[in-house]
Amino acid sequence: MKRKKWSDYLWLVELTYLCLGMFNILFAWLGMIFFTLPLAIAVFGGGKAYCNRYCGRGQLLDLLGEKLHLSRHRVPPAFLRSKWFRYGFLLFFMTMFGLMLRNTYLVFAGAPLKKVITLLWVFKLPWQWAQVDLVAPWAAQFAFGFFSVMLTSTMLGLVTMLLFRPRTWCVYCPMGTMTQGICQLRNGKEMSQHGGTCKTGSGTSETACK
Amino acid sequence: MKLIKKMARVGRECVACGCCASVCPRDAIQILYGIAAQVDASRCVGCGRCAKTCPAGVIEMIEWSNEK
Ligand code: SF4
Ligand code: SF4
Ligand code: SF4
Numbered sequence: 477m478k479r480k481k482w483s484d485y486l487w488l489v490e491l492t493y494l495c496l497g498m499f500n501i502l503f504a505w506l507g508m509i510f511f512t513l514p515l516a517i518a519v520f521g522g523g524k525a526y527c528n529r530y531c532g533r534g535q536l537l538d539l540l541g542e543k544l545h546l547s548r549h550r551v552p553p554a555f556l557r558s559k560w561f562r563y564g565f566l567l568f569f570m571t572m573f574g575l576m577l578r579n580t581y582l583v584f585a586g587a588p589l590k591k592v593i594t595l596l597w598v599f600k601l602p603w604q605w606a607q608v609d610l611v612a613p614w615a616a617q618f619a620f621g622f623f624s625v626m627l628t629s630t631m632l633g634l635v636t637m638l639l640f641r642p643r644t645w646c647v648y649c650p651m652g653t654m655t656q657g658i659c660q661l662r663n664g665k666e667m668s669q670h671g672g673t674c675k676t677g678s679g680t681s682e683t684a685c686k
Numbered sequence: 687m688k689l690i691k692k693m694a695r696v697g698r699e700c701v702a703c704g705c706c707a708s709v710c711p712r713d714a715i716q717i718l719y720g721i722a723a724q725v726d727a728s729r730c731v732g733c734g735r736c737a738k739t740c741p742a743g744v745i746e747m748i749e750w751s752n753e754k
Contacts, residue, residue, distance in 0.1 A: 478711075523720025528704030538705075551743035557699045641741040646703040656702045659720030667719045 483529050487539055490532030494630065497623045501593075501606045502616065504623035514651050518658040527652055534643055537633050541642025552640035552647060562653045569650040572597055576621035584614035594624040595631065689752045692732030696723045697744035706736035706745060727752075 493510075496503035510533070514526035527534060541547030555561050583589055589608070593601045608616035633645035646652050660667075694706075694715075700722040707715040707723065714729035715736060725736075727750060737745040 478708075518720060524702045524704060524717055525720075527702070528707065528717055534703070534705075549738075552741065554743070557701060557742040557744065559699075562701070641739070641743075643703060643705050643741040645741075646705065647701050647742045652701060652703060656721065659702070663719035663721060667721050670718060 484535070486530055486532040487535035488532070490536045493532075494626070497626065501603065501619045501623055502608060502611060504619040504626065505615075507622055507626050510626075511651070514655050515658070518655040518662070521662070523659055523663070524652075524655050527646065527655060533630070533633065534646055537637045537645055538642045540634070541637045547637050547642045548639060549642075550640050552636065552644045556644070557647050562648050563657075565648050566650045566653045573625065576618075576625065579621055580614050580618040583617040584612075589613040589617055591620065593620060593627065596628050691750055692734075692747050693727055693730040693750040694725045694732070694734070694736050694745050695748045695750075696725060697746065699742060699744050701742050703741060705739050705741055709735045709739045711735065 493503070493506060496506070510531075514531070517526045518524065541549075579590075591603050591606055591608075593603045595601060603620065606616075606620075608619070611619075629645070629649070633649075636644035696706075702717050702720055702722055704717050704723070707713075707717060710730075711733065712729045712731055714726045714731075715723050716726070718724045723745075732747060734747050737747055
């Protein structure tokens with residue numbers, strides 16, 4: 477057994493975030509940390525440390541699938557890990573994110589606030605009871621949109637955890653794809669130099685050996 | 687001396703999630719430059735835990751020899 481570190485408990489942060497967001501939608505704003513931190517770590521040379529150590533969502537999926545035995549533990553279909561699917565999903569995800577920002581702007585410009593959570597980009601759940609008077613309507617609209625994104629990705633993560641392996645979401649998670657992409661742009665040269673040792677059959681991944 | 691053993695080999699489509707590294711009992715895997723997993727042949731004991739965990743299903747267990 478490996479010794480537990482503080483960072484092994486970050487799934488509690490993810491769980492708390494989801495509960496807080498249910499309690500008051502404005503807590504959705506805290507989720508910006510989960511968006512900016514992984515990108516900042518990758519951009520400033522920390523590689524995929526966020527995914528590898530600090531991601532509460534990954535840990536939560538692992539916990540549910542592995543410890544609570546909720547996962548079927550099947551290998552997911554190969555297309556899921558293909559570049560076109562991962563980058564295609566990232567593009568789709570970012571487009572929907574852009575539309576969400578547009579809605580926020582429209583409310584900023586005077587359109588009425590829509591108290592709705594949209595799941596899987598289609599299903600609209602009325603969320604009328606939300607207390608959002610504390611902030612400007614546009615800030616509340618962003619919270620609704622952002623929490624919709626967080627709940628949608630959580631749902632996809634849970635479904636693929638159940639059907640396949642616990643952390644199947646990590647294969648096509650837009651944050652994971654982006655951080656790996658940043659690392660490829662940033663460190664691709666070092667990686668291919670390192671790949672020189674592959675010829676000796678050290679077990680290096682084929683990516684490193686290209 | 688010729689040595690043949692089982693060991694893990696990471697395929698091209700690794701997404702660098704690090705699930706393999708976190709379950710490896712020998713700390714034989716590192717995520718290189720945030721791009722892909724790399725197995726240290728001298729540490730890997732071929733237990734196969736990483737292959738069973740990898741959500742992308744890109745790890746296969748191979749026969750490895752220290753001589754070509
Ligand atoms: S791929 Fe996504 S869910 Fe998985 S560890 Fe990275 S950021 Fe977290
Ligand atoms: S086969 Fe076992 S020892 Fe080798 S890298 Fe995988 S988990 Fe580690
Ligand atoms: S678990 Fe699989 S996809 Fe994730 S880093 Fe290891 S080899 Fe790559």
